[in-house]
Amino acid sequence: MKKHHLFLLTVALIYFGCEKDDVCPATTQTTPRLVIEFYDITAPDQIKSVPGLFVIGLDPDLNEISIYNELVSTRSSIALPLQNNSIQTQFKLYKSYDVIDSVVIGNPDIITITYEIETVYVSRACGYINNYSVQTFSVETDNEQWLINSEILSTQVINENEIHVKVLH
Amino acid sequence: MSLNAQEAESEIGDSIVVKQKYGLRLGVDLSKITRSLTEKDYMGFEINGDYRLSKNLYIAGEIGSEKKTSTTNYLNSTAEGTYLKVGIDYNMYTNWAGMDNLIYSGMRIGITNFNQTLNSYTIYDTNSLTWGGNQVVSNNNFSALSSGWIEIILGVKTEVLNNLFLGFNLQIKGRVFETNINNFENIYIPGFGRTYDSGKFGMGFGYSISYLVPMYRKAK
Numbered sequence: 001m002k003k004h005h006l007f008l009l010t011v012a013l014i015y016f017g018c019e020k021d022d023v024c025p026a027t028t029q030t031t032p033r034l035v036i037e038f039y040d041i042t043a044p045d046q047i048k049s050v051p052g053l054f055v056i057g058l059d060p061d062l063n064e065i066s067i068y069n070e071l072v073s074t075r076s077s078i079a080l081p082l083q084n085n086s087i088q089t090q091f092k093l094y095k096s097y098d099v100i101d102s103v104v105i106g107n108p109d110i111i112t113i114t115y116e117i118e119t120v121y122v123s124r125a126c127g128y129i130n131n132y133s134v135q136t137f138s139v140e141t142d143n144e145q146w147l148i149n150s151e152i153l154s155t156q157v158i159n160e161n162e163i164h165v166k167v168l169h
Numbered sequence: 170m171s172l173n174a175q176e177a178e179s180e181i182g183d184s185i186v187v188k189q190k191y192g193l194r195l196g197v198d199l200s201k202i203t204r205s206l207t208e209k210d211y212m213g214f215e216i217n218g219d220y221r222l223s224k225n226l227y228i229a230g231e232i233g234s235e236k237k238t239s240t241t242n243y244l245n246s247t248a249e250g251t252y253l254k255v256g257i258d259y260n261m262y263t264n265w266a267g268m269d270n271l272i273y274s275g276m277r278i279g280i281t282n283f284n285q286t287l288n289s290y291t292i293y294d295t296n297s298l299t300w301g302g303n304q305v306v307s308n309n310n311f312s313a314l315s316s317g318w319i320e321i322i323l324g325v326k327t328e329v330l331n332n333l334f335l336g337f338n339l340q341i342k343g344r345v346f347e348t349n350i351n352n353f354e355n356i357y358i359p360g361f362g363r364t365y366d367s368g369k370f371g372m373g374f375g376y377s378i379s380y381l382v383p384m385y386r387k388a389k
Contacts (some may be wrong), residue, residue, distance in 0.1 A: 021366045022241045024293060031294035057299060068298040084292050085302035119292070119305075121352045123366060126244025126293040128305075 024126040031129040032160045033079035034113060040169040041148050049076035050169065052106060054097035057081075058090040072097050079160055080113075084130050088114045095146045095169070110140040110149045115157070132157040137165050186387035187266045191221045194334065196323060196379020201233065203376075210238035217377055219258055227258040235359035243291045244356070250283020252360025254320065268328070269381075271336075272382055275322035277344070281360045284312040309353075316347035316358045318371070332381040340373035 040048035054072040057065035066082065070093075083089045090112045097106035115132040122129055134155045139147045149168040157164055201213035215233030222228055256271040256277035264270055287310075292303040324338025342362070347355050357363050362371045 081296040127290040
């Protein structure tokens with residue numbers, strides 16, 4: 001009988017000893033990015049991809065910050081990481097981005113997103129994630145503005161499965 | 170031992186009646202002292218005691234305090250508090266005449282009052298390489314927390330010198346209640362130990378050194 005007890009205790013010790021709780025699983029929902037989808041200005045219900053779409057971050061001093069994992073490609077949506085230590089993030093969105101002889105060509109439009117941050121507890125292993133509540137989405141006016149109109153579809157940024165902002169071009 | 174045995178024996182008629190020691194045994198948990206000295210994120214102290222009620226039954230308890238800092242890649246928190254455990258130990262070991270060793274199983278009810286400080290955390294963000302700045306120093310304190318649990322113990326106590334005992338025990342705990350914290354959780358509960366995501370169970374162990382203050386002797 002005692003041996004039986006000891007066996008159970010040993011199994012329990014091994015089980016609890018692994019501390020798998022302390023490692024954040026890669027499948028955990030991470031802090032979401034802001035998802036923008038591009039629509040046709042002439043037919044606002046139609047998704048319209050942007051040729052050579054590329055994005056660069058702008059820090060508060062307007063220095064260009066390259067976005068992690070961002071590559072130039074033609075696509076109809078983009079996910080933008082928001083700054084966690086600020087309530088405003090700016091990006092430079094390029095249409096037809098290219099670099100020829102070290103000169104950047106393409107049409108950049110600067111967008112500004114302001115938001116409130118809600119920090120949500122996940123687990124001891126992953127800590128907290130941020131969710132955002134989008135307050136404003138604006139496009140800086142310029143002579144060659146290609147982002148003509150925008151609409152916030154969902155103010156609550158809690159995952160990347162839905163479109164948060166619709167942009168017409 | 171043999172000397173003890175003879176002391177404990179007295180003759181009544183033709184038969185020898187072995188009288189056993191009854192009294193209050195008091196001690197400390199050596200593992201908590203050792204960990205306090207060797208682990209910089211742990212401070213703990215525990216006094217344990219038991220009082221013999223009958224041949225195999227002891228009323229037993231522990232009182233202690235713990236301060237533990239828990240760290241993962243994303244979270245750093247400190248729990249600090251005092252706890253009390255009360256219950257019984259039942260000796261399953263049949264001693265030879267004059268011996269006073271225990272292989273016991275026991276049960277405890279434990280309660281604690283504690284507080285927890287969320288020292289710092291990192292926002293879990295797999296895209297954080299872009300902007301950085303995800304570390305947050307919060308020093309957010311959650312006080313007046315409490316928790317209670319039930320514990321099953323399996324252990325041994327061996328008399329190594331006259332009235333001086335060394336012991337080892339394992340504890341399996343089931344949490345009955347705890348103060349829930351808004352947007353955080355109890356990572357470590359003094360007396361209970363670390364908590365697990367999987368449920369309300371916990372584990373513990375102890376090495377004790379204790380001294381028996383004999384009060385009287387009794388046959389069985």
